[in-house]
Amino acid sequence: MSELRVEGLAKRFGGLRVFQDISFSLEPGGLLGVIGPNGAGKTTLVNVISGRQPPSAGKVFLNGRDISGQPTHAISRLGLSRSFQQTNTFKSVSVRENILRAIRFGQRGMPTGLEDLMDEFHLTERLDEQSDKLPYGLQKMLGLVMAYATSPSVLLLDEPAAGLERVERNHVDTFVAHARSAGKCSVLIIEHDMDLIRRLCPRILVLDAGVLLADGSPAEVLARPDVIAAYLGDSEEAH
Amino acid sequence: MARLPLAPRQRLLAWDEATAIAVAVVCFIIPLLTKSVLVYSVLNHALIGVIAAQSVWIMLRMNLLTFATPAFMALGGYTVAIAGRYEITDAFLMTAAAFLVPALVAVPLGALVLRLRGTYFVLVTFVLSQIMQLLLFQTPDLTGGSNGIAGIPAVTLFGTEMISHRQVLLFACGIALIATLIAVALTRYFRQHFAAIEENEILSESLGLVVWRYKALGFVVAAGLAGLAGYSLVNMLLTAHPSSFDSAIAVDFIAYTIIGGRESILGPIIGSVALVYATHAFGTQGQYAQGLYGVLILVVILVARGGIVGTARLLWRRMRGPRA
Amino acid sequence: MEQFLQAAVIGISLGAQYALLALGFTLIFGILGVVNFAHGGFYMIGGYVAYSCVGLLGLPYPLAVLIAVAATAALGWVFELFLLERLIDDHLATLMLTLGLYLIVSNGLLRVFGPLSMEFSFPVSGSIQFGPIYVPRENLIVLGICLSAILALWLVLFRTDLGRALRALADDRQVAMAQGMRPKLLFPAAFALATGLAGLTGALVTPILALSPGVGDPVLATSFLTVILGGLGSLGGAALAAFIVGIVEAYSSVYFGGSIGALVLFTLVLLLLVFRPTGLLGREIRGA
Numbered sequence: 030m031s032e033l034r035v036e037g038l039a040k041r042f043g044g045l046r047v048f049q050d051i052s053f054s055l056e057p058g059g060l061l062g063v064i065g066p067n068g069a070g071k072t073t074l075v076n077v078i079s080g081r082q083p084p085s086a087g088k089v090f091l092n093g094r095d096i097s098g099q100p101t102h103a104i105s106r107l108g109l110s111r112s113f114q115q116t117n118t119f120k121s122v123s124v125r126e127n128i129l130r131a132i133r134f135g136q137r138g139m140p141t142g143l144e145d146l147m148d149e150f151h152l153t154e155r156l157d158e159q160s161d162k163l164p165y166g167l168q169k170m171l172g173l174v175m176a177y178a179t180s181p182s183v184l185l186l187d188e189p190a191a192g193l194e195r196v197e198r199n200h201v202d203t204f205v206a207h208a209r210s211a212g213k214c215s216v217l218i219i220e221h222d223m224d225l226i227r228r229l230c231p232r233i234l235v236l237d238a239g240v241l242l243a244d245g246s247p248a249e250v251l252a253r254p255d256v257i258a259a260y261l262g263d264s265e266e267a268h
Numbered sequence: 269m270a271r272l273p274l275a276p277r278q279r280l281l282a283w284d285e286a287t288a289i290a291v292a293v294v295c296f297i298i299p300l301l302t303k304s305v306l307v308y309s310v311l312n313h314a315l316i317g318v319i320a321a322q323s324v325w326i327m328l329r330m331n332l333l334t335f336a337t338p339a340f341m342a343l344g345g346y347t348v349a350i351a352g353r354y355e356i357t358d359a360f361l362m363t364a365a366a367f368l369v370p371a372l373v374a375v376p377l378g379a380l381v382l383r384l385r386g387t388y389f390v391l392v393t394f395v396l397s398q399i400m401q402l403l404l405f406q407t408p409d410l411t412g413g414s415n416g417i418a419g420i421p422a423v424t425l426f427g428t429e430m431i432s433h434r435q436v437l438l439f440a441c442g443i444a445l446i447a448t449l450i451a452v453a454l455t456r457y458f459r460q461h462f463a464a465i466e467e468n469e470i471l472s473e474s475l476g477l478v479v480w481r482y483k484a485l486g487f488v489v490a491a492g493l494a495g496l497a498g499y500s501l502v503n504m505l506l507t508a509h510p511s512s513f514d515s516a517i518a519v520d521f522i523a524y525t526i527i528g529g530r531e532s533i534l535g536p537i538i539g540s541v542a543l544v545y546a547t548h549a550f551g552t553q554g555q556y557a558q559g560l561y562g563v564l565i566l567v568v569i570l571v572a573r574g575g576i577v578g579t580a581r582l583l584w585r586r587m588r589g590p591r592a
Numbered sequence: 593m594e595q596f597l598q599a600a601v602i603g604i605s606l607g608a609q610y611a612l613l614a615l616g617f618t619l620i621f622g623i624l625g626v627v628n629f630a631h632g633g634f635y636m637i638g639g640y641v642a643y644s645c646v647g648l649l650g651l652p653y654p655l656a657v658l659i660a661v662a663a664t665a666a667l668g669w670v671f672e673l674f675l676l677e678r679l680i681d682d683h684l685a686t687l688m689l690t691l692g693l694y695l696i697v698s699n700g701l702l703r704v705f706g707p708l709s710m711e712f713s714f715p716v717s718g719s720i721q722f723g724p725i726y727v728p729r730e731n732l733i734v735l736g737i738c739l740s741a742i743l744a745l746w747l748v749l750f751r752t753d754l755g756r757a758l759r760a761l762a763d764d765r766q767v768a769m770a771q772g773m774r775p776k777l778l779f780p781a782a783f784a785l786a787t788g789l790a791g792l793t794g795a796l797v798t799p800i801l802a803l804s805p806g807v808g809d810p811v812l813a814t815s816f817l818t819v820i821l822g823g824l825g826s827l828g829g830a831a832l833a834a835f836i837v838g839i840v841e842a843y844s845s846v847y848f849g850g851s852i853g854a855l856v857l858f859t860l861v862l863l864l865l866v867f868r869p870t871g872l873l874g875r876e877i878r879g880a
Contacts, residue, residue, distance in 0.1 A: 079474065105476035113474075119467050130464055134477040179475055333684055380866045387627045387683045391820060392865045395858055398813055402855040516809060519691065526688065556703065562695030569688045570675065 032057045032215040033078075033109070033183050038087035038097075040070070040077050047073045048239035051087070055183065055215050060205065062230030062247070063219045066259060069236040071219045072114060075187045079111040080104040091183065106136060110181035114188045116168040120161035124152055124171060127160050128178050135179025142211035146174055149203055166197040173204050177212060184208055186218045190225055198225055205229055223251070235259065284532040284577070285452045291537055292318075292445040299437040306548070308437055312504050314544040315440045319447040319497035321524040321536030323490040328530045329455055329462040330486055331469070332385070335518040336393035337494045339400035342513035343370040344495025349417040349508035350410065359425040363443065366499035367492040374491035378484045385469075397515035404510040416509030423503055436504060443500045447493050451533060454489050458482060523561040527568055529575030538576050594724045599846040600839065605731045607838025608738035612793045613811060614818035614830040615745060616786035622762040622825030623782045625683055626676060630690040631815050632808025633697035634664045634787040638794025639803045640701055643712045653715045657795040664791025665784040672783035680779065694808065702805040710803040734796050741792060742831065748785075749827065758782050762825065820861045 032055050039049040048070035055061050065071050076082045078089050080101040089097045096104050119127050128147075132139060147153045150170040155163065160171060173189060189201045202225070208214040220226050226233060227247050235243040235250055237259040243250045250256055281289075298311055320337050327334040344366035351362060381392045404411050411417065422431040423439055430439045455462060461482045464472040473479050502508045520543075528539020543564075547557035572579045613635065620628045638660040645656035671693060679685040714730040721727075749755035757778055760768040769775065790811075798807065818837050822829030837857060844853025 081470070081474070101473040102476050102478045105474055110476075111474055113471075117468070117471050119464060119471065121467060122463070126460075130460060130472075131475050133460065134464070134472060134475040136476060175471075175475065331684070333687070380862075383866060387621075387625075387687060388824075388865065390627065390684075390687060391816060391824075392862060394813075394816060395820070395862050395865065399855065399858045399862065402851050402858060405851050406855055515813075519695070522688075522691075523695075556699060558695045559699030559703070562692040562697075562699065565688055565692035565695070566675070569685050569692065570678065 032059070032092060033217065034090040034093075035078065036088045036090070038074070038077060038089065039085045040073055040082065041085045046239055048236065049086075051236075051241050053234055053241070053244065055217055057182075057215055058209060058213060059215045060209065060230055060232075061215075061217050062226045062233035063217065063236060064221070064223070064226060064233055065236035065242075068238075070239045071236055072187055074236070075111055075185050075219060079109060079185055105179060105181075108137075108180075108182035109185065110135070110176045110179045110183070111185040112172050112176040112187055112189060114191055116165060117172050118160040118168055118175070120159070122160065123157050124160050124163070125156040127171060127175055131175040131178035135181075137180040140178055140180040140212055142207060143174070143178055145211070146177065146204065146207050149207070150174065150200060166193050166200070169193060170200055170204070173201075177204070177208055177214075180212070181214055184214045184216045186216065186220075188219055188221060190220055190222045198222060201225060202229060227251075281452070281456065284534045285456060288448055288452060288533045288537055289445075291534075292441070292448040295441045295444065296438065299434045299441070303434070305433075308433055310545055310548050312437055312440050312500075313548075314541045315437075315444040316497050316500045316504070317521065317524055317540035317544050318444050318537050319493055319500060320521040321528070321540045322447055322451040322533070323493040323497065324521045324525045325530065325533065325536040326451060326455065326486050326490040326493070328525060329466055330483055331466045332483070332486075333390050333522065334393045334490070335390060335515065335522070336396040336491075337497075337518050337521050338513040338515055339397040340370040340374065340491040340494035341498030341501065342400050342404060342508075342510075343373055343491075343498065345498030345502040345508050345513065346404075346411055346417070347495070348499050348502050349420050352420040353417070355421065357421050357424045357429075359423045359430070359439065359442075362423065362499065363446065363496065366495045368495075370495035370498075371488045371492035374488045375484070377491075378487040382480060382483045382487060394515065394518075397513075397518055401510060401513065401515055404513070411508070411510075414510060416507055416512075418507045418509075420502060420506045420508065422506070439503060440500050443496050447496050448533075448537075450489065451493060454486070455533065458485070462486065520561070523565055527561070527564045527575050529577030529579070531574055532577045532581075535575055535577045542576065595846060597725045599842045601725060601727050601731070602846075603839030603842030604835065605735045605738075605838070606841060607835030608735050608742070609793055609797050610814055610818050610838050611831045611834035612738050612741055612789050613815050614822065614834045615742065615827060616789035617815040618819040618822065618825055618827060618830040619758075619786045620783060621819065622827070623758055624672075624676070624680060624686075624779055626680075626686040626690065626783075627683070628690045628786070629687060629812065630671075630694040630697065631787075631790050632811035633694040634668065634790035635794035635811045636701055636798075636803075636805065636808045637667065637697060638664050638791030639712070639798030639807070640705060640710075640794075641791070642795035643710050643798070643803055646715075647710070647712065657792065660795035661788045661792045664794070665788030668787025669780045669784035671787075672780040676783070677776070677779060680775075694812075698805050698808055705805065707805060710798075712799045712803045714799040730800055734800065737796060738793075741789065745785075745789070746827075754778075754781065817857055817861055820865055821857075 034054040036052050038051040040047045051074065063071055073082070077084050080099050080103065083098045087097070088095055091107055091109055096107060119130060144153065150167065152167065152171060152174065160168065163171065169189065169192065173186065176184060190198045205216055205218065208216060218230065230247060232245065233247050233250055234241060235256050242259060243253055243256050295311065295315065298307065320341060323337050324334060347365050347369045348362050351365065356362070381389065384392050405413055407413065422429045424430070425439065430436060461477060464477060465479055465482060469479055501512055505512065524539035524543050525536045527543060528537065529535030543561065546560060550556045550560060568575050574582060613631065617628055617631050620626050641660040641663045642656040645651040645659050646653055675689055676686050679689065716729050716733060719726040719728050720732065749759060757773050760771070761773055761775060761778055765775065814837065818833045819830050821836065822833035840853050840857055
């Protein structure tokens with residue numbers, strides 16, 4: 030049985046179609062990358078799966094249970110947690126308070142190996158600093174740690190490497206590896222950084238203009254002419 | 269686990285909450301010390317303002333600005349006035365009723381209006397207090413319509429009629445103390461939840477916090493507190509009149525809270541006392557006070573976001589800063 | 593039948609006044625995202641400026657109306673540029689600023705002119721008879737000017753570069769800015785346009801209704817009612833809703849008396865806000 034299964038998912042705003050007929054599944058402990066040019070509907074996909082916005086059609090199953098259209102907090106408590114593309118923390122309080130809130134609101138107790146993760150990102154020595162005083166890269170890591178602190182079984186990461194320095198991007202690799210080994214999480218990762226995607230993901234989906242263009246291993250998918258065409262002219266993806 | 273203590277120092281009360289309760293307790297002494305009409309009038313109005321402003325403040329803890337306070341005040345006040353017709357005047361019973369009736373009305377109402385956020389919530393609460401005002405005029409059999417209900421009997425406490433000025437004021441002190449205790453208890457017990465919702469509702473929800481539950485709780489308690497303020501007001505005037513609950517008075521309570529400072533419960537308390545005093549000092553009918561509120565609101569929003577309490581706290585920290 | 597037609601005339605002329613107020617209000621919300629609690633204040637300033645020009649300076653009424661429009665537009669411009677602009681993205685803060693301004697304006701007018709109603713009457717009187725019904729000339733003139741102003745606003749918004757820029761900002765500020773629109777210039781202009789309309793309404797209507805420091809409150813309430821009914825930010829919706837509100841008010845006061853019409857409207861608006869915040873015409877709204 031798959032951990033996360035998406036069937037014929039579609040989202041429209043009024044007459045504007047964001048994406049349609051998206052189907053895929055994510056195995057327990059699996060890792061799936063989603064790429065696509067800007068405006069392909071990737072962030073909206075995360076919003077719809079995590080319950081931020083209701084789907085226009087289609088279903089989302091978590092551990093075989095239909096969660097489509099449920100509110101965010103309910104989905105989060107069922108074990109699906111997400112991170113945000115921009116830094117997103119409780120700005121005015123300390124790193125400690127941020128992590129405590131994640132643990133408390135998630136209501137599933139202390140996740141395995143949380144301290145190791147915090148040590149890894151040097152958050153442990155900054156526990157009492159106000160979270161918005163951290164450097165940008167660390168704020169994003171704090172966001173990931175908080176998503177992990179709710180002890181999820183599925184993690185949706187929305188461009189975790191966006192805005193990070195090249196050297197900081199390894200943190201994302203560390204985080205994903207840790208979440209899968211210590212936390213037994215399945216991970217869906219949306220990313221523009223192709224090196225990162227190639228390094229991490231055994232399988233990727235390509236989303237273009239709201240439709241699923243390709244599904245397969247990075248080497249195979251990224252060589253396809255239609256995928257290359259989708260990326261042509263979108264110079265932002267070139268890095 | 270040892271490196272991330274799950275429970276940081278849990279205090280029973282923060283300094284400002286303890287101070288708030290102490291202030292409410294000290295108020296009981298004032299009517300025993302003086303018989304000055306001016307002091308009585310200012311204190312009684314301030315005590316009513318304190319309760320209503322705390323109601324506004326609780327909603328602001330969730331980043332919701334409410335104009336519905338007069339509507340819930342009317343529910344509490346008219347509950348007491350109508351009970352008075354049937355000679356029901358027991359202080360404990362009526363205090364409970366003045367809290368519970370608006371709180372119960374707030375349950376279904378909250379389910380409706382708490383779907384909205386930001387400016388939309390402001391608009392819907394403004395509309396609510398307009399509706400309440402119109403309802404008072406449309407139900408003359410129940411509420412006396414535009415005449416209101418006059419000649420409400422005085423409260424009885426342990427069989428004693430609280431009829432003298434001093435007794436009325438002491439009773440107002442009692443209501444204010446109860447309201448302060450309720451407000452402190454709610455916001456202390458759920459302070460992290462409220463703080464999280466105030467600062468970042470989307471993140472809170474995404475971490476699994478059931479945001480609507482706390483908003484509903486806050487809305488219901490805020491409605492109950494407003495009801496207590498309405499009770500205290502009706503008891504001071506011995507009249508329930510639509511003009512006492514005009515939607516425009518919502519602005520006063522918002523002004524007390526914002527100017528006093530929204531980040532601490534001392535804010536609505538200090539704001540109410542200071543502004544009610546200023547109103548009396550500015551003119552017998554207080555008609556010139558509105559302009560002062562306007563100027564102070566601009567000052568607070570533009571240069572002193574923390575209001576009186578926040579600015580005092582900032583100055584205190586700055587003074588101590590070089591030494592620390 | 594006569595009563596029915598008479599009420600229709602009253603309703604339409606009320607509707608035209610409300611439309612002017614609501615268009616300004618909804619323009620500010622649509623473009624700046626600001627809920628303008630000071631709208632009734634600008635209406636009052638318009639009335640008092642016109643009154644002062646006629647009563648104290650002895651100027652002709654049409655000139656007084658123009659001066660009132662210029663004064664309220666200028667005040668709106670300055671307020672937006674120097675105060676609102678600093679916090680333009682914080683909707684609760686801008687709301688509080690306009691609330692503060694309203695308190696200052698209404699209290700200032702109270703101090704200068706006192707609490708009593710002004711002796712300020714429309715320079716034209718008498719009625720014109722259309723079959724069985726009589727229409728006061730003053731109402732007809734005000735209706736004419738209101739409709740012309742609505743037409744002029746429509747031309748500005750839909751036929752000029754300024755209007756195109758303003759509408760682009762209302763649709764999507766990010767995109768509009770990326771295309772080179774300059775909010776720093778356009779926001780004060782939009783605010784001034786809207787407050788000028790409120791001032792115009794005040795100058796025209798207060799001689800017919802009343803002019804005292806309290807008249808701003810019901811203006812604000814009616815503006816709220818109208819723009820929510822029409823869908824916040826929607827110009828066509830506001831205009832349509834204004835006439836609905838005017839006509840409902842006229843008929844309910846003729847046939848039911850009291851405030852039952854207002855109660856029905858406010859309840860309708862409450863339900864609309866909760867279940868369909870896009871209003872009657874269903875335009876997509878910003879920031880929801």
